[in-house]
Amino acid sequence: MSAAPDHTPTIAQASLSQRLAPYAPVLLVIGLMALGLMAIPSTSSWLTLTVSGLAMGMMIFIMASGLTLVFGLMDVINFGHGAFVSVGAFVGVSFLLLLENMTGAPSLALNLTAMFVAILGAMAATALMGWAFEKVIVKPVYGHHLKQILVTMGGLIVVEQLIIVLWGPEEIYITRPEALKGAVTFFGAAIEKYRLVAVGIGAVVFLAMRWVLRSTKIGLIVRAGVENGEMVQALGYRLRLVFVGVFLAGSALAGLGGVLWGLYQEVITAHMGNQSMILIFIVVIIGGLGSVEGCFIGALLVGLLQNYVAFLEPKLALISNIGLMVAILMWRPMGMIPVVKAK
């Protein structure tokens, strides 16, 4: 009988790719920007496109963040999320039209105050609507995905029709507040002022959400609830109340996104929320269902790619996001930052 081979355990050091894996999504954003820089002939165009891509990404993130948490926390698929985007836009724009003397004045302070009021109004309206939507439409269909899809779709249609009843069937054209019109020149690149505002608001929302989720007890309950709701309840927390709160906050954020998106497009329609749902779903899926960070990075990728491709090869712009989703899901089938689910 031959002797057993010597036992020489080796502890392999994690390879570079293993150590980089957690940061891969962030590197992907940087990589995409670098790729854009190489592909786009002039640096100033690249800068313009990058800021515009980031602005678009931030707005998609604001609209999508609520949806990903609602899904993560209670396994609810809300196809009606777009309704909050539309309602937010209409309420916000109505406020802006009322405050015309403030938005028309060439004073940045007055303009921003008017926007702030419009955003607050839109968020209050959509939060209230979210509360009613959850109670009437979502609550009866907990645990039934197919019913959720059907009934929330129905809710979206009802809300769209209500908007037409209240505001009329025509799209509403709006102009941005006076001081936010036009562009600033930066290293030879023309950058629309409004996009800088959108990037700023998006960054603030993301950092605030991160802070709440990481540093407050309610944030801990939400994160733990996404992972294992049953255990959170067994500790004594009323997850149902937390969920209603998250639904409400998510709706309010969608409303905020609606105002920003409307001012970005300078036109609002009752169907704008429904149309934005495709981008929102792409972002939520590639980010990893339930992951706020994933949603943020996914939104930036979508915004950047759409802008770069639309500049380089306009015909491909339409499929670029679907292509991105396919590529990311082939790489990480559960999304870029998958949420660990108990079970």
Add this chain to the structure above:
Amino acid sequence: MSDPILALSGVKTNIAQYHILQGVDLSVPRGQVTMLLGRNGVGKTTTLRTIIGHWRAHQGTILFDGEDISRLPTPAIARLGIGFVPEDMGIFADLTVEENMILAAVSGPINSARLDWLFTVFPALKTFWKKDAGTLSGGQKQMLTIARAMIEERRLYLIDEPTKGLAPAIIATMARALRELKDQGASILLVEQNFSVARALGDSANVMDDGRMTWSGDMKELATNAELQERLMGLSLETHQ
């Protein structure tokens, strides 16, 4: 037994079309460790999950300190003072050890004296305090889940197979922790397959089979009677360590 802290009578629980509990009677005396024993699949875990309200008893009563809790939602049951350690441990892997413990302290900030005591019972928790709970080993996760239940004083602990799949050295730590908890006067309902742990900790024992209680009595009596074990569980506990 007079005035038990928990008393189940005639509890029936269905999961989908399956009748899992078919009339469970169980009494958990105050300040004692009550063992819940039986072969796999006889309804031990379902009994604990029915008490905490994850499953609904469709018949029977569950009295906790005299109050019927069988219709209460899970968070309300937990807040009456019941700590639950599930079989799958229910660790929040994405949260750090610290965050897991902060969450477990439901009624406010962590009591630092109690935390220090837990650190002496489970030194590993202090070492990995800032690490994601998902990166802990199986034994460390089990320590965290028990410590999480112990961070605030509860009147009753429901603990489901705390030594399952653990190395002997860690089982000893776990048994010591449960002993300390018992010495503090806590009432514990413990599902346990490890015989030496059951014998060392258990005051009374209840044996289940097929969704019903088939024997209740003194743990010592069961521990010393191999024939009884054979009859109740189809095998001697001595061979099932």
